[in-house]
Amino acid sequence: MARLYTNDLSIGYGEQLIVKELSIKIPDKKITTIIGSNGCGKSTLLKAITRIIAPQSGTVILDGENISKENTKLLAKKMAILPQTPESASGLTVGELVSYGRFPYQNGFGRLTKRDYEAIDWALEVTGTIDYKYRPVDALSGGQRQRVWIAMAVAQETDIIFLDEPTTYLDMAHQLEVLELLQRLNTEQGRTVVMVLHDLNQAARFADYIIALKDGEIVKAGNCEEVIHYDVLKKVFHIDAEIGRDPRTNKPMCVTYNLIKGE
């Protein structure tokens, strides 16, 4: 039984629904990736699951509780969110930014306890950002900065981490660096990772479970063998894809593709 799932979740503004009666289960301690074309509702879905926006109807259930009725601070101890391109935290050092990950555990004026400092250092350690601890966030490269934001989510010590396109604006090496970090958080610490990704091959390579959306509805949800499939990609992206195998990981991959003309 998954700890986190949605029931007939509809999200939108007024008459226009972006996500329609979606019921999904997020497998525990696995990496789940949401894919789909631009405007298909992937980010919207992620925001609704993480209570950033309220759904029009339907529910998101975590540990048997409807999250819209749950104490938000309690939720912040269970799930962390890394939004798409967080604004740069000008003037903050890496250590200071990561320390905000301890916010759900604090009250009043937010004095950090010994336990908090340990969690912060540990998060910096795990994400390989401990060396930058005293540097301003602004002075870092895009990849480093993204790892620092992930460190903040790690310091939150949640079982579940959500990320909205964590690799956008990063070069190939840094993209891989971030994804491998998330993979380590999953395998070594058993954290559930849920992310929106644009790159199909990265999704296939790193995800245990892929949810493919089109127009706010699920086309296919399953492992990469089931989702990175000619018929699914045709439906989701309207492409004619050539599916091969990654020679190193043996995962399915989209080798090349064409747009489907006409119709």
Next chain:
Amino acid sequence: MTKAHQRPTRFVYQLIAAVLMFLAMFAVAMLIGAAETTAKDVWLALTSRASGDKITLIREIRLPREIAAIFVGAALAIAGAIMQGMTRNPLADPGLLGLTAGANAALALTLALIPAADYYSIMLACFAGAAVGAFMVFGIGAMKKGGFSPLRIVLAGVAVSTLLYAIAEGIGLAFKISKDVSMWTAGGMIGTTWAQLQVVIPVIVIGTLIALFFARQLTILSLSEEVAVGLGQKTTQIKIILFIVIILLTGASVALVGNMTFIGLMIPHMVRALVGTDYRFILPMSAIVGASFMLFADTLGRIINAPYETPVSAIVTMLGLPFFLLIVRKGGKAFS
């Protein structure tokens, strides 16, 4: 963890330095004035019950005026800092975003309808007016997608402010109270009395204390709305509280001295350059620097063209406008 502790330590030194600067500024403001007074007069006026013409003058005219400068400077600087953090808009300022204009219009309306209104009612009207002004500006912003961009909001602020000032003037003309209205709103601390201060200061103190209590929440909110929600902040609740604080501080300031733009814009930017982006440091520092700045502006207004007074709002605007342009040019990154 050594350096993690360094910032608070450094902040303590900065705070001490700021307080010393503030005290020096206060001394200068108290010593300089139209009437020749000596340091001894000022000292006696402040510390003893001694009487005498000059001592009475200092105690009843100069002191309330400088106290008004201190509290208004602090209140507007804090209000500006909160607005900038909350909206993540580097150009936010109670004067630029329609709050002071709203309070101003409400003040005119109150003077017109209830000529005998006591000071307390006038201040309440200013709160309501500031809130209406803010709602109008953000309402215009909300009408369009992307309408909350810093410059757009400032444009909406200009439009709404112009309208509200026109309304205030219209009321003044229609009810033949233009002189009364402009006496309030010319932006001066001239004629501040102890009775007024007694009404306004508690409001500013309470507003400041609430602001300081929520400073950490404000820092989280200033990072990004989504980050704040993710960290378990009740963002709507926090924003309502902070909005009320802004209204209290701005309304009280307008009730005391009338319009004063740019303080709320300028001071937090200067302070951020010193103490960083943590509002637990920004807010108290803004209060002290804002108070010192107002003392400075008021003193300057008294000596620049003595024996005539230059309105302090004119001085503040002269200093603030270049600052505004600099921030616009640097895309909000100036000094921070």
